[in-house]
Amino acid sequence: MIRLLTANDTLTGDVIWWTGKGWSLNLADAVALGAEGDALLAETVAAENVNDPNIIEAEAGTPPRPRTMRERIRGFGPTVRADLARAAAPHPDQKLAQAGAA
Amino acid sequence: MVDVQDSVKLAQNPHPRATSAHAAVLRWRDDAAFDGPVVAFADFGADSNAAAVRVDPADDARALVPHLARLRLIEVSFPKYRDGRGYSAARILREAGYTGELRAAGDVLVDQINFMRRVGFDSFAPAKPLNPDDVAAALARFPHVYQKAADAAAPVWALRHG
Amino acid sequence: MYRYDTYDQALVDARVDEFRDQVERRLRHEITEDQFKPLRLMNGLYLQLHAYMLRVAIPYGTLSGTQMRILGGIARKYDRGYGHFTTRQNIQYNWIKLEQAPDLLAELAAVEMHAIQTSGNCIRNISSDQFAGSAADEVADPRPYAELLRQWSSFHPEFSFLPRKFKIAVTASDHDRAAVKLHDIGLQLHRNAAGELGFRVFVGGGMGRTPFIAPVIREFIPVSQYLSYCEAILRVYNRYGRRDNIYKARIKILVHEIGAEEFTRQVEAEWALLEPLALDAPAAEYERIKAQFAPPAYDAAAPDSIDRSDPDFAVWVDHNIAAHKVPGYAIVTISLKPVGGIPGDASAEQMELIADLAAKYSFDEIRVTHSQNLVLADVRKDQLHALWSALNAADLATPNLDLVTDIIACPGLDYCALANARSIPVAQSIAVRFANLDRQHDIGELKIKISGCINACGHHHAGHIGILGVDRKGEESYQLSLGGSGAEDTSLAKILGPGFSEEGVVDAVEKVIEAYRSLRLNPQERFLDAYRRVGAEPFKEAVYG
Ligand code: HEM
Numbered sequence: 001m002i003r004l005l006t007a008n009d010t011l012t013g014d015v016i017w018w019t020g021k022g023w024s025l026n027l028a029d030a031v032a033l034g035a036e037g038d039a040l041l042a043e044t045v046a047a048e049n050v051n052d053p054n055i056i057e058a059e060a061g062t063p064p065r066p067r068t069m070r071e072r073i074r075g076f077g078p079t080v081r082a083d084l085a086r087a088a089a090p091h092p093d094q095k096l097a098q099a100g101a102a
Numbered sequence: 103m104v105d106v107q108d109s110v111k112l113a114q115n116p117h118p119r120a121t122s123a124h125a126a127v128l129r130w131r132d133d134a135a136f137d138g139p140v141v142a143f144a145d146f147g148a149d150s151n152a153a154a155v156r157v158d159p160a161d162d163a164r165a166l167v168p169h170l171a172r173l174r175l176i177e178v179s180f181p182k183y184r185d186g187r188g189y190s191a192a193r194i195l196r197e198a199g200y201t202g203e204l205r206a207a208g209d210v211l212v213d214q215i216n217f218m219r220r221v222g223f224d225s226f227a228p229a230k231p232l233n234p235d236d237v238a239a240a241l242a243r244f245p246h247v248y249q250k251a252a253d254a255a256a257p258v259w260a261l262r263h264g
Numbered sequence: 265m266y267r268y269d270t271y272d273q274a275l276v277d278a279r280v281d282e283f284r285d286q287v288e289r290r291l292r293h294e295i296t297e298d299q300f301k302p303l304r305l306m307n308g309l310y311l312q313l314h315a316y317m318l319r320v321a322i323p324y325g326t327l328s329g330t331q332m333r334i335l336g337g338i339a340r341k342y343d344r345g346y347g348h349f350t351t352r353q354n355i356q357y358n359w360i361k362l363e364q365a366p367d368l369l370a371e372l373a374a375v376e377m378h379a380i381q382t383s384g385n386c387i388r389n390i391s392s393d394q395f396a397g398s399a400a401d402e403v404a405d406p407r408p409y410a411e412l413l414r415q416w417s418s419f420h421p422e423f424s425f426l427p428r429k430f431k432i433a434v435t436a437s438d439h440d441r442a443a444v445k446l447h448d449i450g451l452q453l454h455r456n457a458a459g460e461l462g463f464r465v466f467v468g469g470g471m472g473r474t475p476f477i478a479p480v481i482r483e484f485i486p487v488s489q490y491l492s493y494c495e496a497i498l499r500v501y502n503r504y505g506r507r508d509n510i511y512k513a514r515i516k517i518l519v520h521e522i523g524a525e526e527f528t529r530q531v532e533a534e535w536a537l538l539e540p541l542a543l544d545a546p547a548a549e550y551e552r553i554k555a556q557f558a559p560p561a562y563d564a565a566a567p568d569s570i571d572r573s574d575p576d577f578a579v580w581v582d583h584n585i586a587a588h589k590v591p592g593y594a595i596v597t598i599s600l601k602p603v604g605g606i607p608g609d610a611s612a613e614q615m616e617l618i619a620d621l622a623a624k625y626s627f628d629e630i631r632v633t634h635s636q637n638l639v640l641a642d643v644r645k646d647q648l649h650a651l652w653s654a655l656n657a658a659d660l661a662t663p664n665l666d667l668v669t670d671i672i673a674c675p676g677l678d679y680c681a682l683a684n685a686r687s688i689p690v691a692q693s694i695a696v697r698f699a700n701l702d703r704q705h706d707i708g709e710l711k712i713k714i715s716g717c718i719n720a721c722g723h724h725h726a727g728h729i730g731i732l733g734v735d736r737k738g739e740e741s742y743q744l745s746l747g748g749s750g751a752e753d754t755s756l757a758k759i760l761g762p763g764f765s766e767e768g769v770v771d772a773v774e775k776v777i778e779a780y781r782s783l784r785l786n787p788q789e790r791f792l793d794a795y796r797r798v799g800a801e802p803f804k805e806a807v808y809g
């Protein structure tokens with residue numbers, strides 16, 4: 001498991017991922033945090049430039065695969081709207097929904 | 103309802119006079135501020151001579167009603183702005199005929215000041231100082247009110263049916 | 265319907281200006297997120313999983329075609345082409361940008377709409393019967409009273425920082441289509457022995473993690489005094505509702521803890537002090553509002569029969585049409601539950617189409633129902649077929665009102681930051697499993713309601729079959745409950761047994777339904793009635809046995 005820093009953009013509300021230099025809308029750009037992670041989170045919380053910053057766990061990969069369904073939905077989009085999928089399609093959890101809509 | 107005079111008075115007085123208890127008290131009264139001791143609600147017995155009392159959120163403001171005549175200042179505390187019990191306390195005191203100073207103290211924010219004026223507060227001791235221009239703007243924001251409260255504002259139903 | 269006068273408009277416009285200032289202060293970093301959050305919440309703007317979510321109030325669920333058209337336009341311009349109608353007769357947009365929210369609110373204000381008090385610990389949108397004004401069984405149109413409540417509760421200076429949110433529903437029929445007993449205050453309009461109009465007052469109902477059915481605290485409060493009576497209820501709640509624990513802060517907990525009798529005594533004592541203060545609006549104000557809800561110009565010559573020769577149309581008529589009080593007219597429910605679709609979602613195009621159809625066939629008025637459907641309340645019977653054809657072409661004529669596929673589902677984990685599990689895919693899978701219309705019609709009335717967490721926005725406590733998403737060690741899991749109702753026979757569903765995976769819960773629902781079919785006395789006995797007659801055991805046996 002790797003650790004990723006994520007938040008929502010204050011202006012747009014978009015889900016964003018920490019790339020090591022700044023924020024990206026694309027989960028594939030997220031960098032694995034090292035030991036600096038917790039300090040970085042504390043700094044981000046204090047700065048209040050983004051909303052709800054948080055560290056989450058993911059399996060390494062391109063894009064990484066967040067451990068929880070919640071974070072996968074944040075990363076890839078709602079599972080029930082294939083047309084609104086974000087970042088790397090296909091959505092890892094859209095299988096059922098597509099079968100359901102068939 | 104916004105009292106234009108109030109707003110003007112406040113705008114002309116960007117640095118209201120400090121009192122002993124608070125860094126900056128905003129007042130909408132012409133009488134001199136009371137600067138004697140403010141006793142805690144629990145210590146305010148019927149036999150006390152105190153002319154000022156502090157009401158915390160859990161205190162029953164209605165218990166003060168028999169003593170209103172000798173009270174000059176009632177300070178209602180807002181430890182957290184989200185705790186809205188003080189709004190009811192204020193209105194209950196005004197409905198019971200209290201005309202002395204009614205002060206909101208503590209976590210008093212500019213975005214709530216209009217509501218606080220409407221339930222009867224006429225002085226404010228915010229923990230963090232408010233920008234007087236923001237206060238004036240907030241009080242001038244809404245041109246009408248939908249319901250009666252402890253102020254003199256006529257609700258729109260009264261205006262509609264003159 | 266109600267139209268703003270200059271006072272209403274000035275207040276809503278002022279609110280837009282205020283919010284624009286607040287957003288600018290936040291964007292300039294003059295206020296922190298901590299300070300800003302409650303301000304945006306007071307304007308219905310939440311931060312959800314993907315973006316900001318905006319909840320727009322549709323007072324008592326009534327809107328004009330013009331308003332619906334703007335809602336569609338907003339979906340296209342500010343969102344991703346759709347919106348979600350909720351169980352509280354509001355609409356939610358899922359992909360809003362903070363920087364655009366003030367412009368969006370200004371567009372809403374231009375058509376007399378707003379997002380005021382759609383969140384926060386204040387009095388929320390007043391909900392009502394979606395058939396109000398047209399229902400054959402109502403004693404009077406409840407909406408003028410709901411509108412008066414809307415005005416009284418808007419920017420209420422004393423009640424904007426309550427212990428918790430506060431929801432009021434108003435209805436005027438014995439047949440309860442607004443779930444009044446599951447609200448903080450439920451007001452049921454009725455006549456006393458002397459023939460005067462007044463309200464029966466229910467207080468302390470609710471769902472969430474501790475569901476309660478509201479007790480009656482007053483059998484009759486004259487319509488001339490219900491506002492001051494509500495004021496008394498709110499004051500008792502504001503002063504004594506619990507503030508130490510957010511999960512115990514709703515009025516239902518206060519009523520439960522001190523008992524309905526003591527609560528009533530306190531309200532009556534408070535009201536005795538408030539009533540003489542002339543807080544109630546005068547009768548003239550009620551009459552002014554009522555005049556705006558005057559019945560439309562019905563055609564007395566409209567024929568009172570329906571040509572049922574088209575079989576698909578006839579099926580829809582059987583399921584989605586309700587009795588109108590005027591001969592020659594019908595109440596049409598537009599299902600937002602196509603099989604495999606997302607319950608309550610409508611695209612911009614669908615909203616615009618429905619706006620056009622309302623203008624053409626229903627005096628330019630639309631209603632939102634608490635089961636996430638839409639209603640055209642005044643349609644001529646001889647125009648039903650033309651309306652149906654237009655709806656059918658847009659996938660809006662699913663003939664499934666109150667059937668097994670007419671499922672209520674909250675947004676769940678696909679959108680909601682508080683969710684434990686997804687709701688929508690479960691609704692879709694169940695609908696697909698029961699897609700066959702003959703099977704649905706054979707099963708008859710069956711209300712499935714799904715929530716993605718204990719907050720119960722999907723009314724699972726009030727479902728004939730309720731499904732609750734829970735988190736089991738990081739996995740989505742679903743709990744099945746049976747026997748709830750949000751109608752006049754209000755009851756709370758009871759958990760059947762251990763939870764299921766997503767596929768498991770669909771299988772379990774099917775087993776429950778098959779068990780019902782084999783044990784019902786006759787096809788007329790509804791699932792709910794059969795469950796009440798035989799209890800949970802046979803269903804437990806069927807599911808876990
Ligand atoms: C997506 C954002 C939403 C959030 C954050 C949210 C939050 C909540 C919370 C925290 C509660 C529990 C209140 C309590 O027990 O004190 C609740 C209840 C409720 N919500 Fe939502 N909700 C959301 C969406 C919805 C939607 C989409 C609907 C309609 C489909 C809805 C309708 C309701 C209803 C009917 C209740 C239960 C009645 C009550 O206890 O007040 N909400 N909501």
Ligand code: SF4
Nearest residue numbers: 674680683716717721
């Ligand atoms: S029930 Fe839970 S998951 Fe569903 S909308 Fe409400 S808060 Fe979100």
